[in-house]
Amino acid sequence: MAQLLEKSKKVIEAQLAGTSIKALTGSMVAYEGNVQFKSAGFGGGSGIMAGLKQRATGEALSLMECAGNGRVFLAVNGQHVTVINLNNEQLKVESRQLLAMAGNLQTNVTFAGLRGASSGQGLFTTTVTGQGQVALLSAGGPLIHLEVSPQYPLVVDPDAFVCAKGNLQQSFITDVSWRTAVGQGSGEAFSLRWEGNGLVSIQPAER
Amino acid sequence: MFQKVNSKVVKVNVAAAGGVVARTGAMLFYTGDVRFAPHQVPGASPMGGMGGMARMAGRMMQGEHERTMMAHGNGEVHYGFAGLEVHIVEFAQGASLKVEASRLLANTAGLQSSVVSVMSQGGGGGGGGLMGALRGAATGALTGQGMFTTQLSGQGAAVLLAHGGLIELQVGGPAPVVVDPQAFVAAYGNVQTELKTAMSWRDAVGRGAGEAMQLHCIGQGIVYVQASEEKL
Numbered sequence: 001m002a003q004l005l006e007k008s009k010k011v012i013e014a015q016l017a018g019t020s021i022k023a024l025t026g027s028m029v030a031y032e033g034n035v036q037f038k039s040a041g042f043g044g045g046s047g048i049m050a051g052l053k054q055r056a057t058g059e060a061l062s063l064m065e066c067a068g069n070g071r072v073f074l075a076v077n078g079q080h081v082t083v084i085n086l087n088n089e090q091l092k093v094e095s096r097q098l099l100a101m102a103g104n105l106q107t108n109v110t111f112a113g114l115r116g117a118s119s120g121q122g123l124f125t126t127t128v129t130g131q132g133q134v135a136l137l138s139a140g141g142p143l144i145h146l147e148v149s150p151q152y153p154l155v156v157d158p159d160a161f162v163c164a165k166g167n168l169q170q171s172f173i174t175d176v177s178w179r180t181a182v183g184q185g186s187g188e189a190f191s192l193r194w195e196g197n198g199l200v201s202i203q204p205a206e207r
Numbered sequence: 208m209f210q211k212v213n214s215k216v217v218k219v220n221v222a223a224a225g226g227v228v229a230r231t232g233a234m235l236f237y238t239g240d241v242r243f244a245p246h247q248v249p250g251a252s253p254m255g256g257m258g259g260m261a262r263m264a265g266r267m268m269q270g271e272h273e274r275t276m277m278a279h280g281n282g283e284v285h286y287g288f289a290g291l292e293v294h295i296v297e298f299a300q301g302a303s304l305k306v307e308a309s310r311l312l313a314n315t316a317g318l319q320s321s322v323v324s325v326m327s328q329g330g331g332g333g334g335g336g337l338m339g340a341l342r343g344a345a346t347g348a349l350t351g352q353g354m355f356t357t358q359l360s361g362q363g364a365a366v367l368l369a370h371g372g373l374i375e376l377q378v379g380g381p382a383p384v385v386v387d388p389q390a391f392v393a394a395y396g397n398v399q400t401e402l403k404t405a406m407s408w409r410d411a412v413g414r415g416a417g418e419a420m421q422l423h424c425i426g427q428g429i430v431y432v433q434a435s436e437e438k439l
Contacts, residue, residue: 007374008372008374008434009372010371010372010434010435011371011372011374011434026418026436028387028418029386029387029390029432029433029434029435029436030374030376030384030385030386030387030390030430030432031384031385032376032380032382032383032384032385033382033383034382034383035385037418064418069382070382071382073374073376073432075371075390075433075434075435075436076435076436077370077371077435077436077437078370078371078372078433078434078435078437079371
Protein backbone atom coordinates (compact mmCIF):
# COMPACT_ATOMS: atom_id res chain seq x y z
CA MET A 1 0.00 0.00 0.00
CA ALA A 2 1.18 3.45 -0.78
CA GLN A 3 2.29 5.46 2.22
CA LEU A 4 1.73 9.13 3.00
CA LEU A 5 4.26 10.91 5.22
CA GLU A 6 4.67 14.47 6.43
CA LYS A 7 7.94 15.42 4.72
CA SER A 8 7.83 18.86 6.29
CA LYS A 9 5.11 20.94 7.92
CA LYS A 10 3.80 21.89 4.52
CA VAL A 11 4.79 19.05 2.20
CA ILE A 12 3.39 15.53 1.95
CA GLU A 13 5.60 12.74 0.67
CA ALA A 14 3.83 9.80 -0.93
CA GLN A 15 5.83 6.61 -1.34
CA LEU A 16 4.81 4.48 -4.25
CA ALA A 17 5.98 0.97 -4.99
CA GLY A 18 3.92 -0.06 -7.95
CA THR A 19 0.95 1.39 -6.11
CA SER A 20 -1.11 4.50 -6.58
CA ILE A 21 -2.59 7.37 -4.62
CA LYS A 22 -5.19 9.97 -5.40
CA ALA A 23 -4.26 13.61 -4.95
CA LEU A 24 -5.69 17.03 -5.61
CA THR A 25 -5.22 17.94 -9.28
CA GLY A 26 -2.11 20.04 -9.79
CA SER A 27 -0.77 19.61 -6.26
CA MET A 28 2.46 17.83 -7.25
CA VAL A 29 5.53 20.01 -6.62
CA ALA A 30 8.16 17.38 -7.39
CA TYR A 31 8.66 13.68 -7.83
CA GLU A 32 11.46 11.18 -7.91
CA GLY A 33 11.36 7.99 -9.89
CA ASN A 34 8.90 6.90 -12.48
CA VAL A 35 5.42 8.21 -11.82
CA GLN A 36 2.47 8.78 -14.13
CA PHE A 37 -0.28 11.30 -13.52
CA LYS A 38 -3.75 11.10 -14.89
CA SER A 39 -7.07 12.58 -14.04
CA ALA A 40 -9.05 10.40 -11.65
CA GLY A 41 -12.33 12.20 -11.91
CA PHE A 42 -14.21 13.70 -9.05
CA GLY A 43 -14.89 13.05 -5.43
CA GLY A 44 -18.32 11.61 -5.96
CA GLY A 45 -16.95 8.30 -7.10
CA SER A 46 -16.14 7.55 -10.70
CA GLY A 47 -17.83 7.65 -14.02
CA ILE A 48 -20.36 9.89 -15.61
CA MET A 49 -22.70 9.89 -12.63
CA ALA A 50 -19.93 11.30 -10.48
CA GLY A 51 -19.37 14.10 -12.92
CA LEU A 52 -23.05 14.95 -12.91
CA LYS A 53 -23.16 14.74 -9.15
CA GLN A 54 -20.30 17.18 -8.88
CA ARG A 55 -21.99 19.65 -11.19
CA ALA A 56 -25.22 19.31 -9.25
CA THR A 57 -23.80 19.56 -5.76
CA GLY A 58 -21.01 22.06 -6.23
CA GLU A 59 -18.68 19.95 -4.14
CA ALA A 60 -15.79 20.63 -6.45
CA LEU A 61 -13.12 18.04 -5.90
CA SER A 62 -10.91 17.24 -8.82
CA LEU A 63 -8.48 14.42 -8.23
CA MET A 64 -5.59 12.91 -10.11
CA GLU A 65 -4.16 9.46 -9.81
CA CYS A 66 -0.40 9.17 -9.26
CA ALA A 67 0.83 5.68 -10.05
CA GLY A 68 4.24 4.11 -10.43
CA ASN A 69 7.45 3.69 -8.46
CA GLY A 70 9.08 6.46 -6.47
CA ARG A 71 8.30 9.39 -4.22
CA VAL A 72 5.82 12.16 -4.97
CA PHE A 73 5.85 15.48 -3.12
CA LEU A 74 2.54 17.27 -2.75
CA ALA A 75 1.88 20.79 -1.49
CA VAL A 76 -0.69 23.52 -2.04
CA ASN A 77 -0.07 27.20 -1.50
CA GLY A 78 2.15 26.75 1.55
CA GLN A 79 -0.74 25.38 3.59
CA HIS A 80 -0.01 23.11 6.53
CA VAL A 81 -0.57 19.40 6.01
CA THR A 82 -1.76 16.60 8.28
CA VAL A 83 -2.04 12.87 7.69
CA ILE A 84 -5.01 11.09 9.26
CA ASN A 85 -5.29 7.31 9.43
CA LEU A 86 -8.65 5.73 8.79
CA ASN A 87 -9.38 2.24 10.00
CA ASN A 88 -12.71 1.31 8.47
CA GLU A 89 -14.05 4.65 9.57
CA GLN A 90 -15.86 7.48 7.95
CA LEU A 91 -14.40 10.95 7.68
CA LYS A 92 -16.52 13.94 6.77
CA VAL A 93 -14.30 16.45 5.09
CA GLU A 94 -14.56 19.85 3.47
CA SER A 95 -13.64 19.04 -0.12
CA ARG A 96 -11.34 22.03 -0.53
CA GLN A 97 -9.12 20.81 2.31
CA LEU A 98 -8.54 17.31 0.94
CA LEU A 99 -5.02 16.88 -0.45
CA ALA A 100 -4.42 13.17 -0.96
CA MET A 101 -5.71 9.69 -0.25
CA ALA A 102 -3.88 6.37 -0.10
CA GLY A 103 -5.23 2.92 0.48
CA ASN A 104 -8.60 1.37 0.10
CA LEU A 105 -10.77 4.45 0.38
CA GLN A 106 -13.98 5.51 -1.27
CA THR A 107 -15.17 9.06 -1.58
CA ASN A 108 -18.76 10.04 -1.81
CA VAL A 109 -20.81 13.19 -1.75
CA THR A 110 -23.68 13.04 0.69
CA PHE A 111 -26.50 15.29 1.61
CA ALA A 112 -25.62 17.11 4.79
CA GLY A 113 -28.90 18.70 5.57
CA LEU A 114 -29.81 22.27 5.11
CA ARG A 115 -26.72 23.60 6.78
CA GLY A 116 -25.13 25.16 3.77
CA ALA A 117 -28.20 26.80 2.38
CA SER A 118 -26.91 30.26 3.04
CA SER A 119 -23.38 29.79 4.36
CA GLY A 120 -22.03 29.20 0.87
CA GLN A 121 -20.62 25.88 1.93
CA GLY A 122 -23.03 23.87 -0.13
CA LEU A 123 -25.71 21.48 1.00
CA PHE A 124 -23.47 18.52 0.49
CA THR A 125 -20.39 17.23 2.15
CA THR A 126 -17.69 14.86 1.00
CA THR A 127 -17.21 11.66 2.95
CA VAL A 128 -14.24 9.32 2.83
CA THR A 129 -14.69 5.76 4.04
CA GLY A 130 -12.52 2.67 4.26
CA GLN A 131 -9.03 1.84 5.34
CA GLY A 132 -6.05 4.00 4.53
CA GLN A 133 -4.58 7.44 4.92
CA VAL A 134 -5.94 10.87 4.15
CA ALA A 135 -3.81 14.02 3.88
CA LEU A 136 -5.58 17.26 4.72
CA LEU A 137 -4.71 20.89 4.16
CA SER A 138 -5.13 23.61 6.72
CA ALA A 139 -4.62 27.28 6.03
CA GLY A 140 -3.08 29.58 8.60
CA GLY A 141 -1.35 26.92 10.69
CA PRO A 142 -1.58 23.30 11.76
CA LEU A 143 -4.98 21.67 12.25
CA ILE A 144 -6.63 22.02 15.63
CA HIS A 145 -8.27 18.81 16.83
CA LEU A 146 -11.23 19.30 19.14
CA GLU A 147 -12.79 16.44 21.03
CA VAL A 148 -16.54 16.08 21.21
CA SER A 149 -18.24 14.06 23.93
CA PRO A 150 -21.92 13.78 24.88
CA GLN A 151 -21.54 16.27 27.74
CA TYR A 152 -19.59 18.70 25.62
CA PRO A 153 -21.11 19.44 22.26
CA LEU A 154 -19.00 21.61 20.00
CA VAL A 155 -19.96 24.53 17.82
CA VAL A 156 -17.61 25.58 15.00
CA ASP A 157 -17.61 28.16 12.26
CA PRO A 158 -18.42 26.45 8.94
CA ASP A 159 -15.67 28.50 7.27
CA ALA A 160 -13.03 27.03 9.59
CA PHE A 161 -14.34 23.45 9.60
CA VAL A 162 -12.01 20.92 7.97
CA CYS A 163 -13.07 17.41 8.98
CA ALA A 164 -14.95 15.29 11.49
CA LYS A 165 -14.44 11.69 12.52
CA GLY A 166 -16.44 9.43 14.79
CA ASN A 167 -20.02 8.97 15.79
CA LEU A 168 -21.22 12.52 15.40
CA GLN A 169 -24.45 14.26 14.62
CA GLN A 170 -24.27 17.50 12.79
CA SER A 171 -26.77 20.28 13.08
CA PHE A 172 -26.93 23.76 11.78
CA ILE A 173 -27.45 26.75 14.03
CA THR A 174 -28.67 30.05 12.72
CA ASP A 175 -28.47 33.14 14.75
CA VAL A 176 -30.24 35.47 12.43
CA SER A 177 -32.15 38.29 14.02
CA TRP A 178 -33.33 41.71 12.98
CA ARG A 179 -29.78 42.90 13.69
CA THR A 180 -28.42 40.77 10.85
CA ALA A 181 -31.05 42.15 8.54
CA VAL A 182 -29.98 45.72 9.17
CA GLY A 183 -26.28 44.87 8.88
CA GLN A 184 -25.55 44.99 12.58
CA GLY A 185 -25.03 41.25 13.05
CA SER A 186 -22.08 39.82 14.90
CA GLY A 187 -20.80 38.13 11.75
CA GLU A 188 -21.38 34.70 13.24
CA ALA A 189 -24.88 34.08 11.96
CA PHE A 190 -24.32 30.47 10.98
CA SER A 191 -22.57 27.78 12.99
CA LEU A 192 -22.11 24.04 12.86
CA ARG A 193 -23.00 22.11 15.98
CA TRP A 194 -21.57 18.65 16.63
CA GLU A 195 -22.94 16.20 19.16
CA GLY A 196 -21.96 12.68 20.07
CA ASN A 197 -18.52 11.13 20.36
CA GLY A 198 -15.67 12.00 18.05
CA LEU A 199 -13.06 14.40 16.86
CA VAL A 200 -13.63 17.59 14.88
CA SER A 201 -10.71 19.36 13.22
CA ILE A 202 -10.62 23.01 12.31
CA GLN A 203 -8.08 25.29 10.68
CA PRO A 204 -6.96 28.58 12.22
CA ALA A 205 -8.28 30.59 9.30
CA GLU A 206 -11.66 31.21 7.70
CA ARG A 207 -12.21 30.54 4.05
CA MET B 208 28.01 34.29 7.07
CA PHE B 209 24.27 34.62 6.97
CA GLN B 210 22.44 33.64 10.11
CA LYS B 211 18.78 32.82 10.49
CA VAL B 212 16.97 34.96 13.06
CA ASN B 213 13.72 33.09 12.55
CA SER B 214 12.20 31.22 9.64
CA LYS B 215 11.64 34.44 7.69
CA VAL B 216 14.50 36.78 8.62
CA VAL B 217 18.28 36.51 8.17
CA LYS B 218 21.01 38.69 9.60
CA VAL B 219 24.50 39.18 8.26
CA ASN B 220 27.65 40.93 9.39
CA VAL B 221 28.48 43.06 6.37
CA ALA B 222 32.18 43.48 7.11
CA ALA B 223 32.74 39.76 7.63
CA ALA B 224 30.83 38.93 4.47
CA GLY B 225 32.81 41.47 2.42
CA GLY B 226 29.72 43.29 1.25
CA VAL B 227 26.24 41.96 0.62
CA VAL B 228 24.08 42.22 -2.48
CA ALA B 229 20.38 42.05 -1.69
CA ARG B 230 17.05 42.63 -3.31
CA THR B 231 16.00 46.30 -3.14
CA GLY B 232 13.63 46.91 -0.28
CA ALA B 233 14.51 43.74 1.57
CA MET B 234 16.52 45.47 4.29
CA LEU B 235 14.54 45.48 7.53
CA PHE B 236 16.97 47.27 9.83
CA TYR B 237 20.67 47.52 10.54
CA THR B 238 23.03 48.39 13.34
CA GLY B 239 26.39 50.07 12.89
CA ASP B 240 27.72 52.04 9.97
CA VAL B 241 26.36 50.53 6.75
CA ARG B 242 25.94 52.24 3.40
CA PHE B 243 23.63 51.07 0.63
CA ALA B 244 24.12 51.69 -3.06
CA PRO B 245 22.27 50.52 -6.15
CA HIS B 246 23.89 47.49 -7.71
CA GLN B 247 23.53 45.91 -11.11
CA VAL B 248 24.61 42.65 -12.59
CA PRO B 249 27.14 43.19 -15.37
CA GLY B 250 24.94 41.74 -18.07
CA ALA B 251 22.14 44.16 -17.40
CA SER B 252 24.29 47.26 -17.15
CA PRO B 253 23.48 49.97 -19.65
CA MET B 254 26.92 51.53 -19.00
CA GLY B 255 30.34 50.47 -20.15
CA GLY B 256 30.18 51.40 -23.78
CA MET B 257 28.33 48.30 -24.80
CA GLY B 258 26.25 48.86 -27.84
CA GLY B 259 24.22 46.96 -30.32
CA MET B 260 23.68 43.32 -29.62
CA ALA B 261 25.28 43.26 -26.22
CA ARG B 262 23.03 46.04 -25.08
CA MET B 263 19.99 44.36 -26.48
CA ALA B 264 20.93 41.15 -24.76
CA GLY B 265 21.37 43.06 -21.56
CA ARG B 266 17.93 44.48 -21.87
CA MET B 267 16.43 41.09 -22.60
CA MET B 268 18.08 39.77 -19.54
CA GLN B 269 16.53 42.40 -17.40
CA GLY B 270 13.51 40.16 -17.21
CA GLU B 271 15.73 37.91 -15.16
CA HIS B 272 16.90 40.59 -12.81
CA GLU B 273 15.46 42.13 -9.72
CA ARG B 274 16.71 45.54 -8.65
CA THR B 275 19.42 44.99 -6.10
CA MET B 276 21.44 47.05 -3.68
CA MET B 277 24.91 46.59 -2.29
CA ALA B 278 25.59 46.98 1.42
CA HIS B 279 29.08 48.05 2.52
CA GLY B 280 30.62 49.02 5.81
CA ASN B 281 30.64 47.79 9.35
CA GLY B 282 27.55 46.47 10.99
CA GLU B 283 24.81 43.95 11.00
CA VAL B 284 21.91 44.02 8.55
CA HIS B 285 18.62 42.14 8.85
CA TYR B 286 16.89 41.06 5.65
CA GLY B 287 13.41 39.71 4.99
CA PHE B 288 10.95 39.89 2.12
CA ALA B 289 7.16 39.73 1.94
CA GLY B 290 6.91 37.29 4.83
CA LEU B 291 8.45 34.51 2.76
CA GLU B 292 10.50 31.73 4.32
CA VAL B 293 14.25 32.04 3.87
CA HIS B 294 16.88 29.39 3.33
CA ILE B 295 20.64 29.85 3.49
CA VAL B 296 22.88 28.10 0.98
CA GLU B 297 26.60 27.94 1.83
CA PHE B 298 28.78 27.44 -1.22
CA ALA B 299 31.40 24.74 -1.20
CA GLN B 300 34.60 25.54 -3.12
CA GLY B 301 33.80 25.94 -6.80
CA ALA B 302 30.12 25.21 -6.47
CA SER B 303 27.42 27.03 -8.34
CA LEU B 304 23.78 27.77 -7.77
CA LYS B 305 21.15 28.43 -10.41
CA VAL B 306 18.27 30.42 -9.02
CA GLU B 307 15.35 32.43 -10.32
CA ALA B 308 16.16 36.10 -9.71
CA SER B 309 12.80 36.61 -8.06
CA ARG B 310 13.61 33.91 -5.51
CA LEU B 311 17.02 35.26 -4.50
CA LEU B 312 16.96 37.46 -1.41
CA ALA B 313 20.66 38.18 -0.87
CA ASN B 314 24.15 36.91 -1.54
CA THR B 315 27.64 37.83 -0.42
CA ALA B 316 29.35 40.23 -2.82
CA GLY B 317 32.22 37.82 -3.37
CA LEU B 318 30.07 35.52 -5.47
CA GLN B 319 30.14 35.92 -9.21
CA SER B 320 26.70 36.54 -10.54
CA SER B 321 25.84 35.97 -14.16
CA VAL B 322 22.71 35.62 -16.16
CA VAL B 323 22.70 32.41 -18.14
CA SER B 324 20.33 31.25 -20.76
CA VAL B 325 18.17 28.33 -19.79
CA MET B 326 18.99 26.55 -23.01
CA SER B 327 22.73 26.85 -22.65
CA GLN B 328 22.61 24.63 -19.61
CA GLY B 329 23.22 21.88 -22.10
CA GLY B 330 21.99 18.40 -21.61
CA GLY B 331 20.37 18.56 -25.02
CA GLY B 332 17.79 20.91 -23.60
CA GLY B 333 16.99 23.22 -26.45
CA GLY B 334 19.86 22.61 -28.82
CA GLY B 335 21.83 25.47 -30.30
CA GLY B 336 21.14 28.08 -32.87
CA LEU B 337 17.87 29.66 -33.81
CA MET B 338 15.75 26.59 -33.05
CA GLY B 339 17.21 26.44 -29.58
CA ALA B 340 16.41 30.09 -29.00
CA LEU B 341 12.86 29.62 -30.20
CA ARG B 342 12.40 26.60 -28.03
CA GLY B 343 13.73 28.51 -25.06
CA ALA B 344 11.30 31.34 -25.70
CA ALA B 345 8.42 28.89 -25.92
CA THR B 346 9.54 27.28 -22.70
CA GLY B 347 9.62 30.63 -20.99
CA ALA B 348 6.20 31.54 -22.23
CA LEU B 349 4.72 28.26 -21.07
CA THR B 350 6.12 28.25 -17.58
CA GLY B 351 6.34 31.95 -16.97
CA GLN B 352 9.89 31.38 -15.87
CA GLY B 353 11.59 33.42 -18.56
CA MET B 354 14.46 32.48 -20.81
CA PHE B 355 17.22 33.24 -18.36
CA THR B 356 18.21 32.26 -14.90
CA THR B 357 20.75 33.73 -12.51
CA GLN B 358 23.84 31.71 -11.80
CA LEU B 359 25.98 32.34 -8.73
CA SER B 360 29.40 30.79 -8.31
CA GLY B 361 32.52 31.14 -6.20
CA GLN B 362 32.87 31.25 -2.48
CA GLY B 363 30.25 32.68 -0.17
CA ALA B 364 26.63 32.23 0.70
CA ALA B 365 23.22 33.08 -0.70
CA VAL B 366 19.73 33.31 0.74
CA LEU B 367 16.73 31.86 -1.09
CA LEU B 368 13.09 32.84 -0.74
CA ALA B 369 10.28 30.33 -0.71
CA HIS B 370 6.57 30.40 -0.13
CA GLY B 371 5.66 27.73 2.39
CA GLY B 372 9.22 26.61 3.11
CA LEU B 373 11.65 24.52 1.12
CA ILE B 374 12.38 20.88 0.72
CA GLU B 375 15.72 19.65 -0.59
CA LEU B 376 15.84 16.85 -3.12
CA GLN B 377 19.06 15.05 -3.91
CA VAL B 378 19.76 14.73 -7.60
CA GLY B 379 22.07 12.00 -8.83
CA GLY B 380 20.46 8.94 -7.32
CA PRO B 381 19.14 6.08 -9.40
CA ALA B 382 15.73 7.69 -9.73
CA PRO B 383 15.23 10.84 -11.83
CA VAL B 384 13.97 13.94 -10.04
CA VAL B 385 11.15 15.90 -11.64
CA VAL B 386 9.85 19.25 -10.39
CA ASP B 387 6.80 21.35 -11.13
CA PRO B 388 8.23 24.48 -12.82
CA GLN B 389 6.14 26.75 -10.63
CA ALA B 390 7.48 25.16 -7.44
CA PHE B 391 11.11 25.15 -8.56
CA VAL B 392 13.30 27.55 -6.57
CA ALA B 393 16.97 26.75 -7.22
CA ALA B 394 19.46 24.06 -8.12
CA TYR B 395 22.80 23.68 -6.36
CA GLY B 396 25.76 21.86 -7.85
CA ASN B 397 26.06 20.44 -11.30
CA VAL B 398 22.40 20.11 -12.15
CA GLN B 399 20.92 20.46 -15.61
CA THR B 400 17.27 21.24 -15.95
CA GLU B 401 15.23 20.28 -18.93
CA LEU B 402 11.61 21.13 -19.50
CA LYS B 403 9.42 18.36 -20.80
CA THR B 404 5.80 18.22 -21.59
CA ALA B 405 3.77 15.31 -20.34
CA MET B 406 0.73 16.36 -22.28
CA SER B 407 -1.75 13.95 -23.63
CA TRP B 408 -5.11 14.08 -25.31
CA ARG B 409 -6.60 14.30 -21.82
CA ASP B 410 -5.19 17.78 -21.35
CA ALA B 411 -6.66 18.87 -24.65
CA VAL B 412 -10.14 17.93 -23.52
CA GLY B 413 -9.69 19.46 -20.08
CA ARG B 414 -9.40 16.21 -18.21
CA GLY B 415 -5.67 16.40 -17.55
CA ALA B 416 -3.97 15.83 -14.24
CA GLY B 417 -2.73 19.41 -14.16
CA GLU B 418 0.88 18.34 -14.38
CA ALA B 419 1.46 18.94 -18.07
CA MET B 420 4.77 20.77 -17.74
CA GLN B 421 7.56 19.10 -15.85
CA LEU B 422 11.14 20.09 -15.17
CA HIS B 423 13.49 17.11 -15.29
CA CYS B 424 16.66 17.53 -13.21
CA ILE B 425 19.74 15.55 -14.10
CA GLY B 426 23.35 15.62 -12.90
CA GLN B 427 24.71 15.82 -9.38
CA GLY B 428 23.47 18.18 -6.71
CA ILE B 429 20.47 19.43 -4.81
CA VAL B 430 17.21 20.88 -6.07
CA TYR B 431 15.22 23.23 -3.84
CA VAL B 432 11.46 23.04 -4.14
CA GLN B 433 8.93 25.23 -2.36
CA ALA B 434 5.69 23.99 -0.85
CA SER B 435 3.58 26.12 -3.13
CA GLU B 436 3.02 26.87 -6.77
CA GLU B 437 2.70 30.57 -6.15
CA LYS B 438 4.80 32.91 -8.26
CA LEU B 439 6.96 35.36 -6.37
